[in-house]
Amino acid sequence: MMRSLSKPLTCLRRFLRGSDGGMSVEAALVFPMLFLGMGLTYMYYDAFRIRTENVRAAYTVADLVSRQEQVIDQDFIDGLGDIFDYLTDDTDESWIRVNLVSWSSSSDKLVLNWSKTSGSHPENTQTDIENMADVIPVMANGDTVIVVETFMDYSSALAELPYYNSWLFEGISFENVTVTSPRFVPKLEFASN
Numbered sequence: 001m002m003r004s005l006s007k008p009l010t011c012l013r014r015f016l017r018g019s020d021g022g023m024s025v026e027a028a029l030v031f032p033m034l035f036l037g038m039g040l041t042y043m044y045y046d047a048f049r050i051r052t053e054n055v056r057a058a059y060t061v062a063d064l065v066s067r068q069e070q071v072i073d074q075d076f077i078d079g080l081g082d083i084f085d086y087l088t089d090d091t092d093e094s095w096i097r098v099n100l101v102s103w104s105s106s107s108d109k110l111v112l113n114w115s116k117t118s119g120s121h122p123e124n125t126q127t128d129i130e131n132m133a134d135v136i137p138v139m140a141n142g143d144t145v146i147v148v149e150t151f152m153d154y155s156s157a158l159a160e161l162p163y164y165n166s167w168l169f170e171g172i173s174f175e176n177v178t179v180t181s182p183r184f185v186p187k188l189e190f191a192s193n
Helices: 002-017 022-066 074-088 126-131
Strands: 094-104 109-117 144-154 172-180
Touching: 022 074, 022 144, 022 172, 074 094, 074 109, 109 126
Parallel strands: none
Antiparallel strands: 094 109, 094 144, 144 172
16 A cells, blocks of 8 residues: 555655756746736837827927917818827827917906817817816916817727737826917907808
8 A cells, every 4th residue: 555655656756856847837927927017018108108299299289379370260270180180190089179268357267268179079168267277377467378288099009919908098098288378469369160
């Protein structure tokens, strides 16, 4: 009986002491973690790269609006949305909102002169502008500023891969607010079509 148990015990001891194939087992355990780490690093880099492009494009669009001397219309706003899409190389949904805001010292509040968006997205209301008071700088009575808001949904470049977990970057959207003064005219006018 003892002899019949000694052979399996000997085999078990030899197996536990043996190191043959240890590197293969370690590699099989480590490589998935290594590839996951590399993928996550790339995804975070990509998200910050897109965020930076978004901010730069927002400033460019705001600068384009601030240099306008003529009355602008909805076609101009839609064109700004196209320029924003081009500058961000956007494949996801994006849009812009342009607001003209002035300060009234008699009512002691910001006044929304007009608000327009690219596409069919909602325009700002007076209440929305009053809620943005912490973003808009202090102005003298009658001064106007152009408030350009940009919105862009983000989807990871790795989202096309199989077994991609969308919970990592689900529902991320970049929103920027850029405030600038009209450069060549005291107040930018909007013409309804």
